[in-house]
Amino acid sequence: LTSADVLIRFFHFDASISSQSAGYLQIVAPGIFFQFNNNTFSGIYNGQGDSKTPFRITAIGLLVNIVLDPLLIYGYGPFPRLGTAGAAIATVLAQLIVYSFFAYRIFSNRFPLGKMHLFTALKKKPANRIIFLGLPVSLQNALFSMFSLTLAALAARWGAIGVAAQSVGSQIEALSWMTATGFSTALAAFVGQNYGAGKYERIRKGYRLTLYIAGSIGLSAGILFFLFSREIFSIFIPEAEAVEAGGTYLKILAISQLFMVTELVTQGAFNGCGRTIPPSLTGILFTGARIPLAWYLCSFPSLGLNGIWWSITLSSIFKGTLLPFWFLYFQKKILNAKKIKEKIL
Incomplete structure (x- = not known):
């Protein structure tokens, strides 16, 4: 609420755009409370293996947003x-x-785990475990947002065209990114249940199957973005200059779609095993590397x-290559050792 103007000035927009953007942030800010809790509630259901309930509830919210947007933006009827x-x-x-x-x-x-209370005394051991598991992921997500803002500010040096290509292009790319995130969440729940039950072979099979399914989606999205980049972007912004810049964005990012999906799926496998540091460390290092790499490449x-787009693609390729090898090592050294130990016992 208090720093909206400062954040918007970071992008060097025109005065009218800056004013509208700051106003948008100030209105949206109170909704962060609901957004954070909604994500937590979804995580509780997903952890039980019930992804249908949060999907249905979230779908209702999306429909409400879709209906209210044109009514309140353009003022139809009594609005x-x-x-x-x-x-x-x-x-x-x-x-x-x-x-x-x-x-x-x-x-x-009605809640399957029994009625929960909004305010309750924290238990030290579970609370510490949650903080230990959640802190790396939270730090990764927070830094990812900061890195993305920095790249957006860099893209703003090319004016509205650069901002449009980055913002709209990333929303289009979210089709594959969000799909992969869904598979990653499902895999994390599956792996967590089987890890606790000591069924390590099922973890391997589940990971491979998820990679095949999500990988095929990522590969298909990459081909689609590469072949029809301008046609897809023109659906959202028809101006020729924006279509040219946005089409190039999609074509470059198309190369990394398979690697991006692989990274997210492997992240879910690690998280399900309670190992949140490897994907967070990989994500922070290589996503952070986008900033100096983008500055360097933009100088040509x-x-x-x-x-900027090449810095995103190259970092995604590195992440999508390194993290699966790290998980392969984890399977051989950790899961195999646990399996042998349980057989002995």
């Missing part, structure tokens, strides 16, 4: 024309509705803005 403020209000209301549905189920006897006149 006022609010512009970007309307989009922010629609987002917060959607998050509030999702939170209400989750809270109704979790803080009642032949690359310019495209240097």
Whole structure:
């Protein structure tokens, strides 16, 4: 709320755009409470192996957002024309509705694990374990946002075209990224259950199967982005200059789609085993490397803005290559040792 103007000035937008952007952030900020809790509630259900319930509840929120956006942005019927403020209000209301549905189920006897209480005394051992597991992932996600903002600010040096290519292009790429994240979440729950039960061979089979399924999606998305980059981008922004820049973004990022999916799936496997440090460390180091690499590549006149996209692709290739080998080592050294120990006992 208090630093919205400072954050927006970081991008050097025009005065009118900066004002609208800061206003959007100030309205959306209170909704962060609901967003954080919604993610926590989803994690509780996913950990039980129930991904349908959070999907249904989240889908309701998305539908509410889709309906309210045009009504509040353009002011149809009795609704006022609010512009970007309307989009922010629609987002917060959607998050509030999702939170209400989750809270109704979790803080009642309808919850499978029994009625939960909003305020309860913390137990030291479980709390420490949660912090130990969650801190690396939280740090990775926080730094990922900071790195992305820095790259967006760098793209803003090329004006609105650079910002549009980065923002819209990343939203299009999210089709494969979010799909892979879903498989990663499912695999984490599957691996966690089997890791606790000592069924290590099922972990290997589940990991390989998930890699095949998600990898085929990532490969298909990469081919689609590469062959039809401009056509896909033009659906969202028809201006020729933006289509040219955005199409190039998708074509370059297409090369890394398979590696990006592989990284996310392997991250889920590690998290399910309670080993959150390897994927977080890999993610922080190589995602952070995008910034100096982008600055360096952008200095070449032949690359310019495209240097940013190449820094993202190259880092994704490194992450998607290193992390599976790390998990392979983990399987051989840790899982095999546990399996032998249990046979002896």
